[in-house]
Amino acid sequence: MAETKTYREALRDAMVHELDRDESVVLMGEDIGVYGGTHLITDGLYDEYGPKRIMDTPISEGGFTGAAIGMAMLGMRPIVEMMTWNFSFLASDQIIQNAAKVRYFSGGQVEVPLVIRGPNGGGVQLSAQHTHSLENLYGHFPGLKVVSPVTPNDAKGMMLTAVRDPNPVIFLEAGALYGTKGEVGEGDNAVPFGKARIAREGTDVTLIAYGRQVSLCMRAADALEEEDGVSAEVIDLRSIRPFDEDTLVKSVEKTHRAVAVQEQWKWFGVASEVAAIIQEQAFDYLDAPVQRVSGAEVPAPYARNLELAAFPSEKMVANAARRTLYIEEK
Amino acid sequence: MPEVIMPKMGDAMEEGTLLKWLMSEGDEVSEGDAIAEIETDKVTMELEAEDSGTLAELIADEGQDVAVGQPIAFIQAEGEEAPSRTEKGGEAEGEEGGGGEGGEAPTATATQTDAPKEEEPEQPSGGEQQANGRSNGQFRASPIVRRLAGENDLDLSKIEGSGPAGRIVERDVRAALEDGSAKRDGGGEEEVDGQNGQAEAQAQPVQASQGSLQAAKLPEPTGWPGTTLVEPTRMMRVIGERMTEAKQNIPHFYATVEVRMDNAMALRKQLNEQLEAEGVKLSVNDFVMKACAVALRNYPNLNALYTSKGVELHGAVNMAMAVALDQGLITPVIRDIGSKGLAAISRESKELARKAREGELKPDEYQGGTITVSNMGMFGIESFTAIVTPPQAAIIAVSSIVKRPSYDENNEVVPASMMKLTLSADHRIANGRDGALYMAEVQKTLENPVLLMV
Structure with a gap:
């Protein structure tokens, strides 16, 4: 059974599901309780579950994240909202130095079943300090899991998996897509980490993305089909760590060409990792160098026209695919 | 140096x-x-x-x-x-x-x-420069190309790369696999069958011809007394290879007409008398070539090339004329023959034939034909059929003029000069109806040679 829901509702469904299932699950964050959350993700939960399970925190990311880590170490399962991931820089010492390492330091005796969630990336004119894509930053550290769902169904299913995971999970939501709708599986539709989704099957070129850029790749694939008769496969990575190398490699073995797309800056990004994995594991199948499509190397602009110019476009993705096919760019 | x-x-x-x-x-x-x-x-x-x-x-x-x-x-x-x-x-x-x-x-x-003919200006810097970037076994090729070449036993030196800097990319190999043109030599019996009809586009014609000799499992020479073993010249090997390809790959069809040449002969005699002072002597073949070109106006698909991207119809008629040589033949081309008068055609065909016999033809004088005429009339041949020269759509075989009894409009028996013309055409490009109507048009034009003037 499936129902059409927004990305926002799907997230809320997942948290409600886990709040009901497990008494140790609590929500923490700025304005998530009485106010219902800046992005209304937790709207209504305070009334239903009360202040002991839906906790409003001070504006102190380092403080409440550290508190959540301590709670998790003692057996609670906190879900912490970062109002946006941009504010996690203040909490990054707690996340990287403690959350990611406690289990290791304790020889496996102490787990940190913590979820930190919030909107990631840009596209809604929030300017340079409020527009970051941090998947590569957090994906860099062993001990953290990093996921980035794009469909409402995955938003719910991966949140279920995140809450149940015994390790800290960096849950990067496609903030610009909170209002988008999609079919969402009812009940327990947990989606495993480390398994990419083939969003569109194709034979000529593989477009690889995660989060909001998957939608871009789907549109680029349509354009390629219509204008060039090219059949593009689109892979939604879903999780950055763990990373599904097999699906990626199998696809490129089939299509012989790949384009990696990310909103973040080109250097040291996820697309670079994708390109490296492909050349390591599918070298003999490649017909062209792997192309990367990334954000412009500038702090995110505020002006709409400049913001659009700074992020990957459907045209950039389609043209990168055309380069791998040795056909004319448009 | x-x-x-x-x-x-x-x-x-x-x-x-x-x-x-x-x-x-x-x-x-x-x-x-x-x-x-x-x-x-x-x-x-x-x-x-x-x-x-x-x-x-x-x-x-x-x-x-x-x-x-x-x-x-x-x-x-x-x-x-x-x-x-x-x-x-x-x-x-x-x-x-x-x-x-x-x-x-x-x-x-x-x-x-002072390298006079460096083909690839961009050579990798450092180390010895290659006179030809593809000559030492080094090719730019994508990884999948090397894999496919290995799996299918292809010789990459026979594949032209369409990617940047001549990189051989997957589509080039797929094309080569389809037409079988890049098989490694000595690979087996399929070599000849795999050849594509477009002889001009094929690399390594000589190696391919040697390959076909081997592939056919020919018998050893008998060595009997009175026999002489002659090695085919390069020209003969290439002609053999191209004609084999053409005959195997082009679905030929034929259409023959018999043309009454009395009017054309009379006109020729008259014109030659007038033009004698100018040193012009029109041949029957000049009339035939001109008539074939004039008649093509309404049959563009017989003045066409069978290309990789489709049938290319040509407006201008570049008439290739077969010239026999001691060791083979060659077909010099009279360009845009339809726009030329008989005297000009006559002068040009004589000059081209002379150059052909003396080995003086330049490549641009024997390339680019869109249709061919082969005349064996001088040998007393009653009729013959010719093999289409790829990528052209058609060739016309011209036989001797023979005097025969014929009936006039009063059913009286009168002598008539008759000549047979046989069209060979590529059925992938044209159908029998086109061929028949076209040959009837050629016949009409030659029987009413005043039409050659319009």
Whole structure:
């Protein structure tokens, strides 16, 4: 059974599901309780579950994240909202130095079943300090899991998996897509980490993305089909760590060409990792160098026209695919 | 020091034979001097020096096949030092040894100072420069191409790369797999079958022809008394290969008409008397060629080329005319014959035939035909059929004019001069109806030769 829901509702469904299932699950964050959350993700939960399970925190990311880590170490399962991931820089010492390492330091005796969630990336004119894509930053550290769902169904299913995971999970939501709708599986539709989704099957070129850029790749694939008769496969990575190398490699073995797309800056990004994995594991199948499509190397602009110019476009993705096919760019 | 290289004298030319040196090492040469005789699959011609100086070194031996672009000699300008002795230039005969990789330029300075025909301007920097980027087994090819080549036993040297800097990419290999043109030599019996009909586009015509000889599992010579073993000339091998391909790959159909030539003969006689002072003597073939061209106006799909991207219809008629040579034949081309008058056609066809016999045709004089006429009328032939020359759509076989009894409008028996014309055409391009209607049009034009004037 499936129902059409927004990305926002799907997230809320997942948290409600886990709040009901497990008494140790609590929500923490700025304005998530009485106010219902800046992005209304937790709207209504305070009334239903009360202040002991839906906790409003001070504006102190380092403080409440550290508190959540301590709670998790003692057996609670906190879900912490970062109002946006941009504010996690203040909490990054707690996340990287403690959350990611406690289990290791304790020889496996102490787990940190913590979820930190919030909107990631840009596209809604929030300017340079409020527009970051941090998947590569957090994906860099062993001990953290990093996921980035794009469909409402995955938003719910991966949140279920995140809450149940015994390790800290960096849950990067496609903030610009909170209002988008999609079919969402009812009940327990947990989606495993480390398994990419083939969003569109194709034979000529593989477009690889995660989060909001998957939608871009789907549109680029349509354009390629219509204008060039090219059949593009689109892979939604879903999780950055763990990373599904097999699906990626199998696809490129089939299509012989790949384009990696990310909103973040080109250097040291996820697309670079994708390109490296492909050349390591599918070298003999490649017909062209792997192309990367990334954000412009500038702090995110505020002006709409400049913001659009700074992020990957459907045209950039389609043209990168055309380069791998040795056909004319448009 | 300037190299003298094997010139490329036609699109399909991959190598040529150095027949004979006309000068010796140490001779002084001036620009324009003939220094060697070169035989290609089409012609034998003299190779002229492009520089002046001393003929410092003859690299190629007489009789040796040399790949296009490979050096065959060096010309030393005054004050220059002779290059260090290098390996022989050609590698077509599979020579081993000789102190280096085949095709390597003799010294870096030699190519840098004055390499006359460097084909790829972008050479990798450092190390020895390659006179030809594809000559030493190095190719730009994508990984999947190398994998496919290995799995399918393909020779990448036979594949033209369509990617950046000539990179061979997957689509090039797929195309080669489809037409079978890049099979490694000696690979098996499918070599001939796999050949594509477009002979001009195929690489390595000579190797392919040798391959086909082997592939057919021909019997050993008997060696009986009274027999002589003759090795086919390059021209014969190539003709054999191309005609085999054409006959196997082009679905031929034929249409014959018998044309009453009395009117044309009378007009010819009359015109030749008028034009005698100008030294013009029109031949029957001039009339036939002109009539074939005029009649094509309404049948564009017989003046067409079968190309990789479809049938290319041509407006202008470039008439190829078969000229028999002692060792084969060649088809020089009269360009846009439809716009030329009989006298001009006559002059041009005579000149081309003379050049053909004397081996003086240049590539642009025997390439680019859109239809062919082959005339064996002078041999007393009643009728014959010809093989379509790819990628052309059609060829017309012209037979002898024979005097026969015929009925006139009063059913009286009268003598008539009759000539048979047989069209051979590619059924992929045209249908029988087109061929029949076209031949009827040719017949009408020749029987009413005043139509040649319009």
